[in-house]
Amino acid sequence: MYWLERHQLDNLVKKLTESYELFGPRRDEVSGEIIFDRLSHPQQLDLKAPIPYNPPKYILFPHYEEILKYRYDRQSKKVVLGRVSHLKPKALVGLRSCDLTGILCLDRFFLGQEFVDEVYLEHRKKLFLISNTCVRPFPQCFCVCTDSGPSAREGFDLDLTRVGDRYLVEIGSKKGQSLAEELGLKKAGEEAAELKKKVVDESVSSFDAFALENKAWISRATNRLTTGFIKPEVWEYIGNQCFECGACSFVCPTCSCFNVEDVNRLDGATDRLRTWDSCSFEGYTKMAGDHNPRKPVEDRRNKRFFCKLSYSQSKKYLRPGCVGCGRCARVCPGDIGLPNVVTYIRREITGE
Amino acid sequence: MEGSLVPIVTVPEVATVVEIRDEIDEVKTFYFNFDRPEIEQAFKIRSGQFIMCTIFGAGEFAVSLPFSPENDRKHISVRRVGKVTAALHELQPGDKIGVRGPFGNGFPFEEIKGKNIIYVAGGIGLIPLRSSIVQVLQHRAEFGRVILVYGARSSRDLMYKESIREWKATENFETYFTIDRPEPDWSGEVGFVNQLVAKKLSLPADNTVAFVCGPPVMFNSVIKELKLKGIKEDHIYSTLERHMKCGLGKCQHCAIGRTLVCVDGPVYTYKQIKTLGEQI
Amino acid sequence: MSYHRGVCNFCGTGCGHLLQVEEGRVRGVYPLPGHPLSQGRLCVRGWHLHELLQTEERITTAFIRKNGELQQVSLAQALDYVTEKLKKIKGEEIAFLASPRASNEDNYLFGKLARAVMKSNNLSLASDAGQEASARVLLSGGSWPAATGSLARLKQADFILVAGGDLTKQNPIIASEIHRARRAGALVVTVSPRKTQMARLSQVHLRPAPGTFFLVFEGLTRILYEEKKIKADYLEKHTENFQAFFKKLDQVDLGEVVARTGLSREILTEVAQKFYQSKLTYAFYPTGVQSLGQRTMAALFNLMLLSGKLGQNEGGIIPVTGISNLLGSYDLGLSPAFLPGYLVASEEKNIQKLEELWQTPLSRKQGQSVSVCLTENESLRALVVVDHDEEIIRNVNRIKELELVVYFGAYHNNFASLAQVIIPRPSYAEAEGTFTNAERRVQLSRKKVDPPPEVRPLWKNLTELARALGHDWKYQSAEEIFSEIAKVVPQYSKLTYRQLESHLGIKWPCDEKHPQGTDYLQLPEAGSKFRFVLEENVRPQAQSIAEEKANFPFRLTVGRSNYFWHQNSLMKRTFIPKREYNALLLLYPKGFVEVSEEDALRLQLREKQPVRIVSESAEMTLAARISPDVLPGQLYIPYFIEEMIPEFLLRQAAELEKNEEFFLPVRLEKGG
């Protein structure tokens, strides 16, 4: 481990901007809220900021992206087609542990299954990741229940933990190592590991006092979902409250569903677009012709929670699909974010 | 048969439609060849797999492959149901399409050698079964009894009339064709396929596998009959259709319960289908 | 690639969002946390706004129709052409159709072009009967034309009444606020014949027979009156005509209310009592798109007033605007009834005041709405239209006869195909302007991306036209126009871009007395009082065609509310929202009529079976959709997807669209 002094933080950021586009948490001037965004000035980076309202997912898996371009001239029967990509390398600085875990989930899903998703891979290859330990949780967090925080264990190039007014830096990759060396960071002594552990332990034990919004009983709910013994009425109760907006999927660091459309452009070319999708929509499973296998909205809701929490789905992420960020609870017009649903399931179990 | 099975994953390969045939009302068959000789060479499939087919300017859709993995012309048979398939129906020979795949698990082949096979199809349910039927007939000696029961609403709704003619003349292939209501020139059976299965078939249940494809009502009634005959649930195969966007197990539109039709399917045993926990 | 603050431009909720901009294009959208109303939520439309903003199916150059064909011309040529034509047209010969989606700045100049330059008072929006009715009722009762309450305290409400429509579809984020309030303990009572999602989220659902909404509220009022549950003090002090109102109440027959609405006296009494006891009380109804009738709005207003619920606290009446700037459009006088600032257009002193501000003489001739002009005004020769994005266009034949139809628009649609001159407009992310949501919140939306080269803000083109027609307009920016608005519209008098810039919207009135804006309607000051709205003061309710029960036992209603995806000519250019409404179209490609489960059983109807609907004058065939959402004896046809609207309905459209309470007596027969 290394030490990063306050004044070296600027150097770190400056160094990164030489080879990367810089992304990190910044504060919106008017609403005062935190957004994970492209930083136009390094000074915008706010490492003390609470968990941003949006996960960094959109940087790897954009809301709207052209994945193929083609042109077909029916007269001459000529087809020109190919992938166009001009992705720039990006550095994501100040990732919260839940969000880094989210990226690892996406990695396992997009890269680790039967097929490698080449579009995602291209984004992923060009990232430099710096995580930031939450020395104190935020009201919406429950990463301790989902085993995804408050401190990152893997997947980063560098990991920062604030101790007093400097940072302990843990190295996670060769890229990270060479950056640390280039910056001439001071090696931390034996005590570093102990120090970091203390900070993290303190953070964990402060969840009861600070993380008040969402008390999730993930493990019990997981059990229930996997065995499938949740009464249909519970799903109906949940489904009735769904406004079918898709937000819960869009804001979730691990939701990966997408839609594909071919759109003809005025210049005669066609773009194949990949856009975010959500299992909450009726048209998501709708087939051409008549048949919608998953019609009632409660079935669709059921799908989401099954996807996030059941053991069988965990296999694809090698962990639960929920990383405990609490975002879906905030954006849901129906007030049926995952923590609430877990509560309903718990009530059913305990008869509360 | 263990040829190289490297599917085309992201960028479609261009193929030329070389011939188009009208099958039945709203269904046409399109024969195609890849433009690049090396792909034409390397493109290998298993029966029961599917491809993602791009109609340039309209979009992409999933379609099951009706041709045999060996010595058969490449083609797809498609019903006009939406915007993209409508655009396909507009194509002329010489037009280009895009192909990704093949994807999916496919029907068992090696594993069922030596067994009796019964194919039951309703309407356009014959499309995905054709691939397996032709392949099995190509290896006829390696199987026990092979039976096809195929029904449609009327004689006009029977798919693959040319193949049917051939099959009728094939030795050691028991075929039964049925339509819902009598017609003047019809010499086959009349009635629903499940009734035919009930009436005609007597097979040693433990050495028989069944492949069933067709509309849900037909599917369920046939399964009932097959079970009455003692055929085990994990010896009954079918293929499921789902809304698909990628074919790679990523978009998740085709998720059923805990499986994804595009990578875990599209072929499932009835035993699996029952546990998928969703409407099929 | 970075996020920029903005306001969703679809419905009148006006949710805050962040647009993700990359290389001059909007690539994504995200909810803006901390927005006072939406608080980080968006509905399905809002979540896909970027799909619309990315479409290339845009109007990017000007066109003039020559020999029936649209031909591309330069902007200058198009403006010259229009100028020459306009020079030969008199005020009463031209009508102006404004857009409830355009910014206040664009709308203000559009109105000024009509009134000050062309001397025409024929200026209106399209489907806004409900908004006008609502403004009239509220002005007449409280001298305050819009939401009297504040949504800021909705979560502490103890009683919420939701009348008509389906807010979960029309204004989902306002519905979400109601839902949250209910979860926090409020009693939510929905009044709607259909079992909407809003109804499912309410503890009490009153399902009056179609056409009897007003009776529900008159009945509730009568019950409170009978039981002496009135705030006598409040009435004495703050209302002026309660005696006259009591006399009216004496005539309300509860027996008739029960018989005609089909609601039991017990349930009405229970609701009335809970309503009376509540401390922080809200009443919502939709305006603009299929609203309630005016008599119903008046009855609701009177109910609130009788129980002393107005002016006391943040509770109150919230007319919910279905389109982003519908309220702003009225604030700026885009109606034959009102001048900017809700000054009654027929009063001489108001006209004089405006003449002074604008330094030009104005016409005294009573204006007509565009739809009235098209059906009744024989001398009409020209029509100027901004972004008419509804699918269904009425009076097509009359429009085709006109000498001049000018269309200012961003997207090609049915209307553009009727125009002789088309002038492109920027999309909402390509220009700067303010928008006023249902809560009276004026929000500034900055330009995020550049428009295509030939595209300029509407106000610029209007300024140029006015100059060419001899008026020395000097506007250089939207901000300049806004500061003129502040001089003309009293409610906006202290608003400035600078102030709006640093706030997520400010609620009008923002004036000398309330420089920070105003949260809710206060009690009247000494010398003025609230008034009960008596029928004499409002226009009579549209009456349904006389029923003939024996031959036509069903009541057919149409609505956009339940499948309301809003302005389909916009939604068609998105992917996900389009897919979602197509999901319905795929199932019923020729349209459907909803039939109750009970009637379906009785008539032995199967799902999707073709049925014939026969009215006194016409008939049509469509598929039956068996639905738990309609009551026995009722039929419902969604009226928003062009493909689903048979000729039959179009002929009755003028009637059916007046308000949600209108119905058509029909019978239902099997077979096609």
Ligand code: SF4
């Ligand atoms: S399910 Fe909800 S709480 Fe869990 S990771 Fe997704 S958005 Fe966060």
Ligand code: SF4
């Ligand atoms: S929860 Fe729904 S949207 Fe999210 S990944 Fe799972 S299936 Fe897709």
Ligand code: SF4
């Ligand atoms: S965010 Fe809530 S309302 Fe929206 S789709 Fe998800 S569960 Fe439904």
Ligand code: SF4
């Ligand atoms: S509720 Fe209205 S303003 Fe809010 S996101 Fe939806 S359409 Fe936009």
